[in-house]
Amino acid sequence: MDQTTKLKLPYILAAQSQKHVTHNEALRVLDALVQLAVVDKDLSAPPGSPAEGHCYIVGASPTGAWAGHAGRVAAFQDGAWAFYPPLEGWVAWVSDEDTLYAFNGTSWVVGGSGVNPVSLVGVNATADTTNRLSVASTASLFNHAGAGHQLKINKAAAGDTGSVLFQTGFSGRAEFGLAGDDDFHVKVSADGSAWHEAIVINRSNGTLKGAGIREKLVANRTYYVRTDGSDSNTGLANTSGGAFLTIQKAINTVSALDLSTFNVEIVVGAGTYGAGFTMNGMWVGSGTVQLTGDVTTPSNVTIQAASANLFQVTARAKIFVRGFKLVTTTTGSLIRCQTGHIVLNGNMEYGQSGFYQIEVRDGGFVEITANYSITGNAGIAHWNVNTNGMLYCVARTITLVGTPAWTSSFLDATLGGVAEVHANTFSGSATGKRYDISRNAAARASASATYFPGDVAGTTATGGQYGA
Numbered sequence: 001m002d003q004t005t006k007l008k009l010p011y012i013l014a015a016q017s018q019k020h021v022t023h024n025e026a027l028r029v030l031d032a033l034v035q036l037a038v039v040d041k042d043l044s045a046p047p048g049s050p051a052e053g054h055c056y057i058v059g060a061s062p063t064g065a066w067a068g069h070a071g072r073v074a075a076f077q078d079g080a081w082a083f084y085p086p087l088e089g090w091v092a093w094v095s096d097e098d099t100l101y102a103f104n105g106t107s108w109v110v111g112g113s114g115v116n117p118v119s120l121v122g123v124n125a126t127a128d129t130t131n132r133l134s135v136a137s138t139a140s141l142f143n144h145a146g147a148g149h150q151l152k153i154n155k156a157a158a159g160d161t162g163s164v165l166f167q168t169g170f171s172g173r174a175e176f177g178l179a180g181d182d183d184f185h186v187k188v189s190a191d192g193s194a195w196h197e198a199i200v201i202n203r204s205n206g207t208l209k210g211a212g213i214r215e216k217l218v219a220n221r222t223y224y225v226r227t228d229g230s231d232s233n234t235g236l237a238n239t240s241g242g243a244f245l246t247i248q249k250a251i252n253t254v255s256a257l258d259l260s261t262f263n264v265e266i267v268v269g270a271g272t273y274g275a276g277f278t279m280n281g282m283w284v285g286s287g288t289v290q291l292t293g294d295v296t297t298p299s300n301v302t303i304q305a306a307s308a309n310l311f312q313v314t315a316r317a318k319i320f321v322r323g324f325k326l327v328t329t330t331t332g333s334l335i336r337c338q339t340g341h342i343v344l345n346g347n348m349e350y351g352q353s354g355f356y357q358i359e360v361r362d363g364g365f366v367e368i369t370a371n372y373s374i375t376g377n378a379g380i381a382h383w384n385v386n387t388n389g390m391l392y393c394v395a396r397t398i399t400l401v402g403t404p405a406w407t408s409s410f411l412d413a414t415l416g417g418v419a420e421v422h423a424n425t426f427s428g429s430a431t432g433k434r435y436d437i438s439r440n441a442a443a444r445a446s447a448s449a450t451y452f453p454g455d456v457a458g459t460t461a462t463g464g465q466y467g468a
Contacts, residue, residue, distance in 0.1 A: 036092040038073065041101065041108060050076040057092065057101075057108055058083075071107065158182045167192075186210070214284060216258040223250045223264065227271035243269065247291070247303075251277045259285030266291045268324070272302045276310035276326070279340065282317045290345075293323030298349040298373075307331040307354065313340030313364070322346020327376065328354045337364035337389070344368045352376030360389035361417070368393035374430075378406040385417030385441065392420045400428030400453055409433035410452045413441035413464065421445050422468065426453045433457070437464035444468065 039047075041057035046065050050056075055075045058066045065081050066074055073084040073092070088105035100111035120127040125136035142149055155162035155178060163177025163185075171192035179185040184201040199210035209215045223235040229243035235250055236242060244250050250266045257264070264287065283289060291311075293301030303310050304327040311321060311334070318341040326334035331354035335342060339362050347370055350357040357378045360366040368391075374382060382404075385391045409432060413419050422444050434450065435458030437443055442465040445451050449458060460466050 036073065036090065038092050038094055040096050041092075041094050046074070046081065052076060052079075055092075057094070153177065214256060214258040217260050217262040217264075217285070217287065220263045220265075220287075223253060223266045224269065225250050225266060225273075226269040227273065229269075238267070238269070246275060247273065247277045248275060251279055254289055255279070255281050255283065257284065259283055259287030259289075261285065262287045264289050268293045268301050270294065270300045272304055274305055275308065276303045276305070277312070278309070279313045279317050279319060280315050282315055288318070288320060290320040291322070291324075292346070295323040295346040298323050298347055299325040301325065302327065302351075304328070304351075305332065309333050309336040309359075311342070312336040312338070313342055314338045316340055318343065320345050322348065322370065325349040325351055325375075326353075326357075327351035330354045331379070333357070333359040333384075335359065335366065336361075337366045338362045339364050341365045341367070344370060344372070346370045348372040350374050350376065350382070352378075354379045356380055356384040356412075357382045358391070359384040360391050361385070361387045362389060363387075364389045366391050368396060371397040371399070373399040373401055374404050375401045377404050381406050381408045381410065381412035381436075383411045383413075383419065383421070385411070385413040385419045385443075387415045388417065390418045390420070393424060394420060395423040397425045397427060400426065400430050403429050403431060405431040406454075407432070409436040409456075409458065410454050411435040411437070411443060411445075411458075413437045413443055414439045415441065417441040419443040419445070426451075429453065429455075431455050433459070435459070435466060437466050438462045439464065441465075 036055065038055045038057050042059045043056055044059040044062045044066070053076065055073055058069045058072050058074050060070055062068070062070050069083045071086065073086060075082045075084065086103040088103060090103045091111060092101050092108070094101055101108045102111045119132065121133050123135040123137065125134040127134040142151060153162045153164070158181055161177070161179050163175050163179050165172055166174040172189055173192065174188045176186045177184070179187065182203045184203070185197055186199040187195045187197040189195045197210060199208060199213065201208055205218045207216045207218060224238040224243035225235070225245070225247055226238070226240065226243040228240040229245040231245045231249040233242050233244060235244040235253060247266065247268060254264050254266070266289070268291070301323060302325045306328065307330045308328060309332045310326050310328060313319060316339055320343045322344065323346050326348070328334060329352060333356040334350055334353045335344070335358045337360045341364070344366065349372065353376065357374065358366060361384070383391055410430065411419060411421070411434070413436070416439070418441070430453040432454045433456040434452040434454040435443065437458070438461040440463040445466060445468070447468040452458065458466065
């Protein structure tokens with residue numbers, strides 16, 4: 001063996017004459033390759049006037065004196081080109097790029113680029129097993145290579161999190177991304193512990209939810225209320241862990257929606273509830289809202305309170321109601337419609353009421369489109385229509401159970417109230433005055449003065465009108 005393995009340096013042989021020649025040849029190689037620095041790495045033709053000692057990495061498809069030496073180190077020494085084939089692991093500083101390159105056994109690559117993957121990378125910072133890339137800098141730039149650039153954050157499953165988190169003192173303050181599901185969330189925190197969602201974009205249809213933003217329905221929806229539910233639930237599942245506890249929570253939830261052209265039904269499960277609802281705002285959109293209990297046996301879903309208006313509309317909103325038994329023991333009306341529109345479109349049972357069983361006033365409109373029953377006494381009247389309110393109940397069967405009574409009258413109409421209540425059938429008996437119509441109120445009922453249930457004759461006064 002007459003040369004070294006790596007750099008191919010010539011050995012001085014025993015009893016060799018002119019040993020200085022061999023020694024000088026070895027020095028020439030060392031001078032070229034140790035602390036290797038090259039002028040350029042992309043030239044395929046040798047420069048016209050190379051400087052003594054300058055080195056180059058020969059480019060692809062070389063020509064002239066470099067022909068056949070692609071990828072090798074070309075050194076201009078003693079007025080001629082010498083070529084050195086690189087070995088894997090050689091490094092060279094390329095002066096025209098100010099970049100360190102390494103030979104990976106096949107080609108020259110930017111130093112370190114051939115190490116893939118690398119477990120930790122710290123840029124002016126220390127990376128760890130959680131933050132495997134750590135950068136301490138006033139700014140970070142991710143530039144395009146071509147037309148654009150994408151920053152990709154991938155997660156394993158829908159229930160995982162893929163997000164961007166902003167911190168103060170390493171405590172979270174704001175976050176956006178896929179936080180625990182595949183909807184897009186934007187949320188903030190004052191302490192890194194309690195979080196408040198500002199915006200949620202539904203992954204399926206792009207609708208928005210959030211503070212001050214109405215969710216816009218893209219399909220009909222059902223909410224559920226149960227005696228074992230919770231108002232912290234979503235209301236979207238008929239389970240104890242999914243349903244609301246109160247009807248009011250369901251009404252409030254629907255009030256915050258944009259119904260668009262779709263309908264919502266609130267289904268109330270069997271049991272007794274201590275409160276009904278007050279609707280004091282308008283629905284957004286043209287869809288309808290239906291409140292449903294048990295239409296076959298309304299007493300299975302009982303709303304009972306001591307002193308309250310149970311189902312109350314005080315704004316120009318329309319709601320459909322069916323399948324409930326309503327009871328107030330001291331004060332309050334069972335149904336109270338003030339300026340809005342209530343459609344009683346299914347079987348109902350009216351138990352005891354402190355005031356009125358059905359009250360409509362101030363331009364409100366109650367429309368009864370289904371048969372129903374009366375099983376309790378009314379503190380004042382069964383029907384009250386006043387202050388330009390309107391009641392419509394035509395061709396219905398009204399069943400009276402247990403001879404209910406009312407302090408004032410079955411129909412109490414005053415102050416321009418209008419009752420369109422003809423062609424009904426009353427089954428059963430009752431005690432009390434049949435009607436009291438006064439102060440320009442009117443009832444289109446029947447030519448018979450005994451049409452309404454009761455055992456005391458009805459009266460009209462001060463412009464009140466009664467007739468068929």
